[in-house]
Amino acid sequence: MLKGINQWCYPEQTSLEKVFEYSRDAGFHAVELNLYEADGVGLTVETTKEEALKIKAIAEKYRIKLRSLSTSLLWKMSLCSPDEQIRQQGIRVVEKMLEIAGYIGMDTILVVPGAVSEQVSYEECYKRSQVSIREIIPTAEKYGVKIGIENVWNKFLLSPLEMARYIDDFESDYVGAYFDVGNVLQFGYPEQWIRLLGRRIFKVHVKDFNTAVGNGAGFVPLLAGDVNWRAVIAALRELGYEDTLTAELSPYSFCPHTLADDTAQHLDIILKK
Numbered sequence: 001m002l003k004g005i006n007q008w009c010y011p012e013q014t015s016l017e018k019v020f021e022y023s024r025d026a027g028f029h030a031v032e033l034n035l036y037e038a039d040g041v042g043l044t045v046e047t048t049k050e051e052a053l054k055i056k057a058i059a060e061k062y063r064i065k066l067r068s069l070s071t072s073l074l075w076k077m078s079l080c081s082p083d084e085q086i087r088q089q090g091i092r093v094v095e096k097m098l099e100i101a102g103y104i105g106m107d108t109i110l111v112v113p114g115a116v117s118e119q120v121s122y123e124e125c126y127k128r129s130q131v132s133i134r135e136i137i138p139t140a141e142k143y144g145v146k147i148g149i150e151n152v153w154n155k156f157l158l159s160p161l162e163m164a165r166y167i168d169d170f171e172s173d174y175v176g177a178y179f180d181v182g183n184v185l186q187f188g189y190p191e192q193w194i195r196l197l198g199r200r201i202f203k204v205h206v207k208d209f210n211t212a213v214g215n216g217a218g219f220v221p222l223l224a225g226d227v228n229w230r231a232v233i234a235a236l237r238e239l240g241y242e243d244t245l246t247a248e249l250s251p252y253s254f255c256p257h258t259l260a261d262d263t264a265q266h267l268d269i270i271l272k273k
Contacts (some may be wrong), residue, residue: 003267004246006070006205007042009222009259011251016042016055019059020062026260027268031064032110032246035071035097045068045096052103067244068148068178068203069101070110070258079132080114081123091132094147095139104144108202110178113166115154125156130169140174140211148178148202151193153216158187160196167200176200180230180248182207182219190227194235201241205248206267221249221259222266229270243270 005028010019016033019042023031033055038046042055059066062068077090097109113129116122133147140147149157149167157163167175177200186209194201208225210218218225245267252259 001242002029002244004031004032004244006246006248007034009249009257020059020064022064022257024064026264028264029065030067030244032068032070050101052100056104066104066106068108069097069106074112078114080120080128087132091135094136098139098143098145101145108146108148110150112152113149116156137172137174141192146202147175150178151180151183160193164197176202176253178203180205182209185209191231191235204214204245206245
């Protein structure tokens with residue numbers, strides 16, 4: 001498996017050149033970039049093909065693979081919003097992600113399908129997000145890039161059986177799971193999710209979680225929480241998963257590149273289990 005790190009692991013204004021340099025020096029094989037609004041650092045909703053290829057060239061200079069793309073924009077441009085205009089904005093964001101990923105050679109994008117709230121019922125989230133994603137699948141096919149649905153704290157797809165059904169409903173090889181190990185620990189066991197989702201898993205995020213805390217403050221560095229890493233790695237190996245394990249952690253407030261050093265070492269330990 002390849003060691004990966006998300007751009008979010010560094011302070012917000014860190015240049016991509018530094019992101020790639022720090023990641024390479026720490027021993028990572030891959031960096032997961034994010035799509036931002038127009039004023040963001042790196043890939044944005046206004047990035048052209050030429051700009052994307054320049055970023056790819058910088059990554060290659062540092063011997064860093066670019067295999068996936070994520071974004072936080074879908075939290076406010078939700079694919080299940082009751083507002084059709086907002087849903088269409090979200091669709092355009094995902095299509096832009098697919099386009100850029102295709103230019104760079106990434107094979108997967110991360111998509112949060114929506115969130116259940118007092119304004120959006122579970123059934124509405126399920127149906128509307130599926131309608132939106134079905135509209136996007138032809139673009140995924142055009143660029144040869146897969147859509148990885150991530151399990152997040154959105155009160156939606158709360159079991160691996162339901163997530164498997166949600167994915168299977170699309171009947172498309174271009175829709176699968178972007179599985180986040182730490183995100184399920186509050187209400188499940190990641191190794192069980194891995195075995196039930198099986199070949200639907202396109203990519204994997206790694207973070208750790210302290211269940212005694214039980215809220216967002218419970219996310220901690222790798223090895224500092226309650227994830228049974230031995231069981232997780234065993235399940236991934238049973239599956240034959242050989243792609244990236246991408247760390248998605250909050251940046252250190254002091255000497256931020258040290259997070260990359262620490263996390264790479266933690267991944268080395270995890271992968272030896």
